[in-house]
Amino acid sequence: MTESLTHSIQDYLKHIYNLTAQGGAASTTELAALLGVAPASVTGMLQRLASADPPLVYYRKHQGVTLTPAGERAALEVIRHHRLIETYLVHALGYSWDEVHEEACRLEHAISEHFEARIAEALGHPLRDPHGDPIPTAELTMPGDPSRPLASLRGSATATVKRVANASPALLRYLSEIGLVPEARLTVLRYSEFDSNLTLQIEGQAAPVVLGPAITSQVFVEVS
Numbered sequence: 001m002t003e004s005l006t007h008s009i010q011d012y013l014k015h016i017y018n019l020t021a022q023g024g025a026a027s028t029t030e031l032a033a034l035l036g037v038a039p040a041s042v043t044g045m046l047q048r049l050a051s052a053d054p055p056l057v058y059y060r061k062h063q064g065v066t067l068t069p070a071g072e073r074a075a076l077e078v079i080r081h082h083r084l085i086e087t088y089l090v091h092a093l094g095y096s097w098d099e100v101h102e103e104a105c106r107l108e109h110a111i112s113e114h115f116e117a118r119i120a121e122a123l124g125h126p127l128r129d130p131h132g133d134p135i136p137t138a139e140l141t142m143p144g145d146p147s148r149p150l151a152s153l154r155g156s157a158t159a160t161v162k163r164v165a166n167a168s169p170a171l172l173r174y175l176s177e178i179g180l181v182p183e184a185r186l187t188v189l190r191y192s193e194f195d196s197n198l199t200l201q202i203e204g205q206a207a208p209v210v211l212g213p214a215i216t217s218q219v220f221v222e223v224s
């Protein structure tokens with residue numbers, strides 16, 4: 001389906017999906033900030049998407065926007081492309097996880113469904129991308145993700161890192177340096193109620209590390 005949609009429309013649908021994945025509607029202000037365009041431009045595009053055949057979004061002024069079933073399928077197709085490309089770049093071409101996001105943003109619009117299927121087959125049909133994000137299935141459904149923010153843990157909890165929700169290269173490089181990557185195991189040694197910092201012992205690392213909520217809210221874990 002996405003082959004008939006412009007790159008701009010695909011980007012809108014992808015961002016709306018990500019903003020509404022936990023429920024609720026996305027606002028024009030949020031979309032404008034993510035896309036780097038004026039709110040008035042966002043409003044015009046949302047009106048266009050709502051009047052498409054079939055409609056791709058449900059939109060009412062001042063009440064935000066959500067995806068229709070057709071819009072959700074189109075968004076999941078783009079997200080599947082993106083996450084498979086990221087995985088391919090890491091496993092086949094030797095990219096590091098902090099290098100792949102921008103490359104995948106460019107390539108996600110260009111590949112065909114046939115090429116997508118060949119990538120998935122070559123990779124053994126992976127379930128998660130290098131950042132731990134679940135990859136939508138070939139049937140365009142999003143697998144469930146029971147992980148929770150690291151920020152929600154308290155003292156003595158043990159957990160396994162499942163995904164990192166921030167694609168900032170600088171943050172990803174820092175997390176690699178301290179060993180806080182998908183499938184790493186950790187123990188919370190201390191929680192500070194004054195600043196919400198967590199003191200963590202990451203398996204394989206010699207010294208504990210102290211992280212604040214700006215980072216711990218972006219790292220998702222499964223508690224042991």
